[in-house]
Amino acid sequence: MSLHLMRLQPDPTALAAWAARHDLLSPDGDYGYALHALLRAAFGDLAPKPFRYLDGRQGLLAYVSAPVETLRLNASLAAPDVARALGLDALDTRPFPTIWQTGQHLGFEVRVRPVVRANDGRERDAFLHSFGDGSVLGMPTDDGSIARRSAIYANWLSSRLADKDAAKIIEAHLDAFRLTRVLRKVGASEGKRRKALPVNGPDVVYKGLMQVGNGEAFARLLARGVGRHRAFGFGMLLLRPATAC
Missing domain, CATH: 3.30.70.1210 (Crispr-associated protein; domain 2)
Incomplete structure (x- = not known):
């Protein structure tokens, strides 16, 4: 099994506008469902989970097991408003460990x-x-x-x-x-x-x-x-x- 840590830098203004336009902003301002829908729109069945949206400065982190090349290809096909909201042009990944020692x-x-x-x-x-x-x-x-x-x-x-x-x-x-x-x-x-x-x-x-x-x-x-x-x-x-x- 391979695993990568993916980072995106959603644009707060574009994200809020997209969520409001699609009625996907919770009464408390949680972006969870909006980001779920955006990730599905960008990556289809390979949409990462779990993910964590930290804030507008720190961005979104996710673990992905799909080939990075496939994720980048899917991202390149996303609609402009989806790409802006998620910050797909700055998609970044790095390999993450998959072997862990007992007692670590x-x-x-x-x-x-x-x-x-x-x-x-x-x-x-x-x-x-x-x-x-x-x-x-x-x-x-x-x-x-x-x-x-x-x-x-x-x-x-x-x-x-x-x-x-x-x-x-x-x-x-x-x-x-x-x-x-x-x-x-x-x-x-x-x-x-x-x-x-x-x-x-x-x-x-x-x-x-x-x-x-x-x-x-x-x-x-x-x-x-x-x-x-x-x-x-x-x-x-x-x-x-x-x-x-």
Whole structure:
């Protein structure tokens, strides 16, 4: 398996205009669905996921396993407004490691949407799910509840990193938390396009230190991403040398 780290520099003005024109901007200003649609328009079925849009200055990062030459060819066929919004003329890539040593320590950062499937099949905030089916409306948002959120989300993250013995968390801290409305297409009817509607949920960034378990499982996790909504800007593990943490 080959893996490359791809960087794009979306134009903030063109991106905002494209998202507004296509009704793909969430009420909270999240660009996840718009970038998903733009990447699909530019790269088709090879659209990268996971990806992480950092901001207008730092741009977009993604892991890609498709041949770089094919990605560049697809990008060259994109419509001008798509190319401007994504900054395709400045597409940059570099090879990324695919061989990892058991026990290797790595610093990490990851933006995730910690949700679980409820009994009715719907996604639910992992924090709220921990209370069962009871109502938690009006629950205080003091330091205690934030601490509990952090612990529950950390457990959620740890369990997903530990799948197939890919990695384990040595230490992690909640770097950012908010509840955001992101666009998802829901419902379907014959002959009609699904509408993109806002869905509320947790938007969390964790930073910390991890230890690689099974090297092959870790490589697959890195390429696949963590959790759900990986095609919409969540789940990309950003890595750094452990000494840089």
